[in-house]
Amino acid sequence: MAKEIAKASQNELTWKHKIGYAAGDAGGVMTLILVSSYMTRYITNVLTIPYATLSVLLLIWNIWDMVNDPLMGTLMDKTFANAKSDRDKFRPWILYSIAPIVLGLIAFFSVPSLLNGFSAVAALFLFKIVYELGYTMMNIGMGSLLGTMATNDPER
Secondary structure, X not given: OHHHHHHHHHHOOOHHHHHHHHHHHHHHHHHHHHHHHHHHHHHHHHOOOOHHHHHHHHHHHHHHHHHHHHHHHHHHHHHHHHXXXXXXXXXXXXXXXXXXXXXXXXXXXXXXXXXXXXXXXXXXXXXXXXXXXXXXXXXXXXXXXXXXXOOOOOOO
């Protein structure tokens, strides 16, 4: 009986856990807001890339995002299904997402300004893809935590 009570208390979410999960998700979403808010102005005004080129880039990035999201979710599920442990399905992915998000954002907003013409467009394309990969890893992991943390116990 004492083991069951100790196990139940270990599985309960404290305010510390809830605030930690919320802060992590908010941090990831803040990077998306940064990119969404300043990307168009940066590409057209700072790098002086034409709007037509930006339109093609946006189309390709959005198609990649449409394909990338289900692929990443499937990869997370298959990796977890093949793992030896039944713990931490999403945490490793959230932690692994930090490097591509940070490196992708820094490179996206700094490296292309050192380049001209096609090389700047190619660098923009590549660094946005790297950022989107990291953001998708973080976002799917954080979004899936809600369903994982929910309980079906009617007494709670």
